[in-house]
Amino acid sequence: TRSTRPQRLLKVVQKHATRGDPQSVISAIDHFCRRSEWAMNIGDEKGSILDSVVSELNPEKVLELGTYCGYSTVRIARLLPPGARLITLEFNADYAAIARQVIAWVGLEDKVQLVESASEDWIPRMTEHFGIETFDFVFLDHWKDRYLPDTKLMEGCGLLRKGTVLLADNVICPGVPDYLEYVRNSLSYKSCYFKSHLEYSKAEDGLEKKSVFLG
Ligand SMILES: Cc1cc(C(=O)N2CCN(C)CC2)sc1-c1cc(O)c2nc[nH]c(=O)c2c1
Numbered sequence: 001t002r003s004t005r006p007q008r009l010l011k012v013v014q015k016h017a018t019r020g021d022p023q024s025v026i027s028a029i030d031h032f033c034r035r036s037e038w039a040m041n042i043g044d045e046k047g048s049i050l051d052s053v054v055s056e057l058n059p060e061k062v063l064e065l066g067t068y069c070g071y072s073t074v075r076i077a078r079l080l081p082p083g084a085r086l087i088t089l090e091f092n093a094d095y096a097a098i099a100r101q102v103i104a105w106v107g108l109e110d111k112v113q114l115v116e117s118a119s120e121d122w123i124p125r126m127t128e129h130f131g132i133e134t135f136d137f138v139f140l141d142h143w144k145d146r147y148l149p150d151t152k153l154m155e156g157c158g159l160l161r162k163g164t165v166l167l168a169d170n171v172i173c174p175g176v177p178d179y180l181e182y183v184r185n186s187l188s189y190k191s192c193y194f195k196s197h198l199e200y201s202k203a204e205d206g207l208e209k210k211s212v213f214l215g
C-alpha cells in the first residue's frame with residue numbers, strides 16, 4: 001500500500017540527513033516540504049522564531065504538546081543545555097513511531113522523552129512519573145481545540161510557575177480564537193504575537209508567546 005506522509009518524511013531524513021546532525025535533519029525536511037510535499041512541521045520561518053525564544057530562555061524543563069514527526073522536537077532539543085529535558089506528547093501512534101526514529105537519527109534520545117498519549121491524560125501525571133514540578137517552557141502545537149483546555153489543565157496541575165513561557169503555533173492558521181482571547185485578556189499572562197507565515201506557504205500565520213505571571 002501507499003506510504004504515509006510521515007513515512008516519506010522519515011525516508012527523506014534517512015536518505016539526505018547525516019546521523020547525529022540536527023541541522024541536516026531540519027534542512028532535509030524543509031527542502032522536501034517546500035519542493036515536494038507540504039507537511040505540518042513548524043518550518044524554517046516560524047522555526048527561527050521558535051529557536052530565538054528557546055535560545056533566550058535556555059530552559060531546563062520543556063514540554064511539547066504535539067510531536068508529529070519530531071521536526072520541532074529536534075529544533076528545540078538541539079538548543080538545550082546539557083542535563084535539560086524535553087518531554088513531548090503525541091496522540092497519534094503512526095506519528096509517534098516516525099518521530100521516535102527521527103529523534104534516534106539525530107541522537108537526541110537522552111534529552112527527549114516521547115509519550116504516546118492524549119495530552120490531557122498525561123499532563124496530570126508529569127510530577128509523579130517524571131518528577132517534574134513545573135516547566136520552564138511549553139510549546140503548544142497539537143490540536144487547536146486542546147490549546148485552551150490543556151493550558152487550564154497545566155495551571156490546575158501546578159505545572160506553570162511565575163515566568164514559565166508558553167509558545168503556541170498556528171494562532172492564525174488554522175487558528176485558536178478561544179485560546180488567544182483567554183491569554184490576551186487574562187491578567188495572569190503578558191503575551192506577544194510574532195507575525196509570520198504558515199509553514200512552506202504564503203498564508204499568514206503566527207506564534208503567540210506568553211510569560212506566566214500568575215496572580
Ligand atoms: C493540516 C493543516 C492544513 C493547513 C492549511 O491551511 N493548508 C492550506 C495551504 N496548504 C499549502 C497547506 C494546507 S494548516 C494545517 C496545520 C498546520 C500546523 O502547523 C498544525 N500544527 C499542529 N496541529 C495541526 O493540526 C496543524 C495543522
Ligand SMILES: [Mg+2]
Pocket residue numbers: 040041042141169170
Ligand atoms: Mg503547527
